[in-house]
Amino acid sequence: METATVAQRKVPRPRADxxxxxERIVAAARDMFVExxxxxxxxxxxxxxxxxxxxxYRNFPDREALQREVVCSVLDRVSEQAxxxxxxxxxxxxxxxxxxxxxxxxxxGALCPMISETFDDNHPDLVASRERVEGLVEVLMxxxxxxxxxxxxxxxxxxxxxxxxxxxxxxxxxxxxxxxFVHRHLQLFLDGLRAPARSxxxxxxxxMEDLRRx
Amino acid sequence: METATVAQRKVPRPRADxxxxxERIVAAARDMFVExxxxxxxxxxxxxxxxxxxxxYRNFPDREALQREVVCSVLDRVSEQAxxxxxxxxxxxxxxxxxxxxxxxxxxGALCPMISETFDDNHPDLVASRERVEGLVEVLMxxxxxxxxxxxxxxxxxxxxxxxxxxxxxxxxxxxxxxxFVHRHLQLFLDGLRAPARSxxxxxxxxMEDLRRx
DNA sequence: AAATAACCGGGGACCGTCTCCCCGTTTAGC
DNA sequence: GCTAAACGGGGAGACGGTCCCCGGTTATTT
Numbered sequence: 001m002e003t004a005t006v007a008q009r010k011v012p013r014p015r016a017d018x019x020x021x022x023e024r025i026v027a028a029a030r031d032m033f034v035e036x037x038x039x040x041x042x043x044x045x046x047x048x049x050x051x052x053x054x055x056x057y058r059n060f061p062d063r064e065a066l067q068r069e070v071v072c073s074v075l076d077r078v079s080e081q082a083x084x085x086x087x088x089x090x091x092x093x094x095x096x097x098x099x100x101x102x103x104x105x106x107x108x109g110a111l112c113p114m115i116s117e118t119f120d121d122n123h124p125d126l127v128a129s130r131e132r133v134e135g136l137v138e139v140l141m142x143x144x145x146x147x148x149x150x151x152x153x154x155x156x157x158x159x160x161x162x163x164x165x166x167x168x169x170x171x172x173x174x175x176x177x178x179x180x181f182v183h184r185h186l187q188l189f190l191d192g193l194r195a196p197a198r199s200x201x202x203x204x205x206x207x208m209e210d211l212r213r214x
Numbered sequence: 215m216e217t218a219t220v221a222q223r224k225v226p227r228p229r230a231d232x233x234x235x236x237e238r239i240v241a242a243a244r245d246m247f248v249e250x251x252x253x254x255x256x257x258x259x260x261x262x263x264x265x266x267x268x269x270x271y272r273n274f275p276d277r278e279a280l281q282r283e284v285v286c287s288v289l290d291r292v293s294e295q296a297x298x299x300x301x302x303x304x305x306x307x308x309x310x311x312x313x314x315x316x317x318x319x320x321x322x323g324a325l326c327p328m329i330s331e332t333f334d335d336n337h338p339d340l341v342a343s344r345e346r347v348e349g350l351v352e353v354l355m356x357x358x359x360x361x362x363x364x365x366x367x368x369x370x371x372x373x374x375x376x377x378x379x380x381x382x383x384x385x386x387x388x389x390x391x392x393x394x395f396v397h398r399h400l401q402l403f404l405d406g407l408r409a410p411a412r413s414x415x416x417x418x419x420x421x422m423e424d425l426r427r428x
Numbered sequence: 429a430a431a432t433a434a435c436c437g438g439g440g441a442c443c444g445t446c447t448c449c450c451c452g453t454t455t456a457g458c
Numbered sequence: 459g460c461t462a463a464a465c466g467g468g469g470a471g472a473c474g475g476t477c478c479c480c481g482g483t484t485a486t487t488t
Binding site: 112113116154157158161162165166168170178180181183184185187188189190191192193194197198199201202203206 | 326327330368371372375376379380382384385392394395397398399401402403404405406407408411412413415416417420424
Binding site: 015 | 445446447448449450455456457
């Protein structure tokens, strides 16, 4: 009974408080990233989490590891939102719309700079979280398109980038109560997404592939 | 004949190359801010401008002075765009639309973080540039609203924030060829701005006052 | 064209900030 | 209650940005 359940040998299950601390660090880091950007000092994150800085460095060897963990956790939460919206059987466009507003609540926009900056795009954890959310959004859009309520000249990349941009917080420490504005602008954007299309878009539909290449 | 034209006494007109250098510095700073954010080292800006760092410090005593100059110059250029669109006598919504796309070209989104961050909002130059552009956009929107093509539940703040957000570059050094996407998303947003409104917006119309208060 | 004063450029010292290790103390788990 | 793992905070070291100094250069004046 040295190792629990499916834990590998040699790693004798971390202590309970260690896991709790790790969670608190991730949560604090997410908040700090949203408020102050991806360059916040590690010591600040530790202080916010209520742990010593050594604990932080023990859990995450470098900044990238911490950022990745935060990004993955947010992407996963967004995926859960998408699954929830897919589970409900109401209007497909309405489901997409609610997903967009829910994603804003998760502050997905704050993490975009991190993903784009120096960052190993090919880390398995990140790839997994990303593909999951992409697939789900794809289905959401496909359904809405199928009911004829979503214009047909857009793709997943268009939606994801727009959400990210419209929900990105300003670097200034304050400005977190701009949520009232954010949902207005998301709604306006969603109105532009409805079929029939009210204008011809420049360029071609943006897929996730396109984004990765840029 | 010691001082030229309307120059005050005691300031015997700066040398021609000094003025040229100042212009080059502002242009370089604008580019650097867009590409790398507002925190670029002064020495980098100087190098890009092709001048020594001392020349930069001579012209701008501190970072804020440089940032303000850049912001004002961009706001003024956007104002010129607005005036041009107002001068043309075609469809009012089309004029607004073209103004939005033109503003994106001026990279107005890149400067928003600067305005929001530590920054003296009350500097006369800044106030002047800001009021000018606000007034012009107000007129543009009023005209479009008058023709019944623009939905009536939005205000200047809604449009300005959305433009800024949708055109904000990602911090990563690359990603400057995302322009192809940006104009798509601006167009989608503009489609959402058209009358008749396709949904009810949360909250209330955002004025410039609202933004200043937040 | 020569004189002169303003201007320029780059090197380097100073300084604040972030990172990351060390070690005495605490705490979970058996 | 014992043991080993985890914790916390202080501080050394390194990195990067700011800003000054001064020898050389260039625009302007007569």
